[in-house]
Amino acid sequence: MKYIDLHMHTIHSDGTCNPGQNIIDAAMLGMNVIAITDHDSTNGYKEAKEESKNWGVDVLTGVEISVKDYHILGYNFDIEDNRLQEFLTYSRKLQESVVKKRVEILQGADIPITFEKVRQYSPGSRLGKLNIITAMMKDRDCREYLGHPSSGELFDKYLKKGRLAAIIEYQEELKAEEAIDAIHHAGGLAVLAHPFKDIKVIEELDQLMETGIDGLEAQPNYNGKNEMFIKYAEEKGLLITYGSDYHGARFQHRPLLNRNGNLVDLPF
16 A cells, blocks of 8 residues: 555646655655656656655656646556657647737736746746746746736636636647547556546546546545545546645645545556
């Protein structure tokens, strides 16, 4: 039996910590197995793996892929699999185009943000909403114009669902079955991230099972919101994973997991 946290982000997507720091912090909290699951990127794995040797923490290959309506977590796959890496590269390009559209909307509201600033403050990262927030906080012109807000205040005002720069038209979105297939091709397992956020009716889970989903994620930081999905997974024989969805100091309600019920007998 192992204590696990299989959902965390680093500076390689929209987290604030480097992969090594995530390993150190997880080890201090008593975790035995972790996975770095950056959005559409596996670039943080090697650094995390190297640091883990100092702490006796096992690191699985991991990723969180953005698809239409859902986020699909991939675990324990061959990180060198060309098909998966090409798929992730393509997904990053799609997300970058979305970021450009969001930035244009913010510029229309007279915020002194540019795509170049977003890239400058998140070099080499897969870009998303929170990287825009990072740029708005780190850039002096933006910071002074906006009145030195917190990350949460910026997100709630501009990028939360229904807010100004959250509403865009997607020209192309990946399908869940495409992500699941790419993960399986690399020998990995595909798990639906935070189903309580994205699943509207239970029939959606039935459809995802038909497309080959291997498991559902539970997030202890959200307490009772997980219960119906844990029950569904148990009834259907699906894998259950536990994760914090840690992004560093951005979200106080998503700390790294400690030994709080995430003890499992891993199948890998």
